[in-house]
Amino acid sequence: MLSAPSQLLMRNADTFVQGKWLLVNPTDSQIAQQLNNPDLKVFHQYFDIYQQSCAAGKSAQHIFAAAYPTDQKFDGAVIYMPKSKDQAKMLIANVAACLNENASLLLVGENKGGVKSAAKMLETIGSQVNKVDSARHCALFGAQVDKPIKPFDLTKWQSEVDISVGGLNYKICSLPGVFNHGSLDLGTKVLLDNLPEIKKGRLLDFGCGAGVIGCYLGLLSPESEVVMTDVSALAVHCSKESAKLNKLNAKVVASNGLMDVQGKFSAVYTNPPFHTGIQTDYSVTENFISQLKQYLTQGGSLTLVANKFLRYSELLEQRFSAVSPMAQTTKFTLYQCARIK
Incomplete structure (x- = not known):
């Protein structure tokens, strides 16, 4: 219709x-x-x-x-x-x-x-x-x-944003229409300020936006292969430019959810979307969580931050044997998930 x-x-x-x-x-x-x-x-x-x-x-x-x-x-x-x-x-x-x-x-x-x-x-x-x-x-x-x-x-519409989070200072490229254009999202800040030790191997930033998380991973774990993915062409463009600003050799993929993502990952990090246009829509994240098993290596983990009103804990516990709230604020909960079922 x-x-x-x-x-x-x-x-x-x-x-x-x-x-x-x-x-x-x-x-x-x-x-x-x-x-x-x-x-x-x-x-x-x-x-x-x-x-x-x-x-x-x-x-x-x-x-x-x-x-x-x-x-x-x-x-x-x-x-x-x-x-x-x-x-x-x-x-x-x-x-x-x-x-x-x-x-x-x-x-x-x-x-x-x-x-x-x-x-x-x-x-x-x-x-x-x-x-x-x-x-x-x-x-x-x-x-x-x-x-x-x-x-x-x-390029005249692009802006370079100085990011200071999780002990790192770096630059990000942003454009109108990209998630939280021109600033650091509070949920992403909670994730990066409380990030456990970053695993080595292939790392995925799902719903990458301007590439804030992906660039952080690449800077702290330069030996790892960082992949960033988003449904938005503006986000894909910005993440590629952000990687260049930080001299990172990250791969950026346009994808509807995980459909166009290849291979397996030792760790996945995300501040996932819950809007489609002006509508509230949880289906993207729900599908992402349900499909994640085929994208994680044995022993692979998921680190996810979400607004507290989004009750993802039950969904995560259906897919992982170990789900731990690592940090909480008045607005956000950070989950660390391991041992996928």
């Missing part, structure tokens, strides 16, 4: 029948086929929807990247409103640089997801912004590009 924003687009399907259109971060994998425009291209920053969309057909129509290449030009584009307003501003700047003169740029999203702020954001590229349609608690805003558009350079 189409998401509510996609259903709103389908109410206006005639708009997208002709011309070269770019669809940005759709929240489901069926909308590209249903719009039925052979010149439609789809830009994904999230690997799960990208994979599902490619599997649904016409994989050449889809691209997974942190930024869309601006050498391609379109007659119009639709951006699905992201959770982060700064990410929305970055996407508008990127996509506007891909549009022909007087092209249309539209933003669609749920009212509770902040789409009402789209009108002000679109004023940066068009002198007149219109509310095109609204239904199913969603809205569609549009503008014609009639203002000067600057060339887009992703």
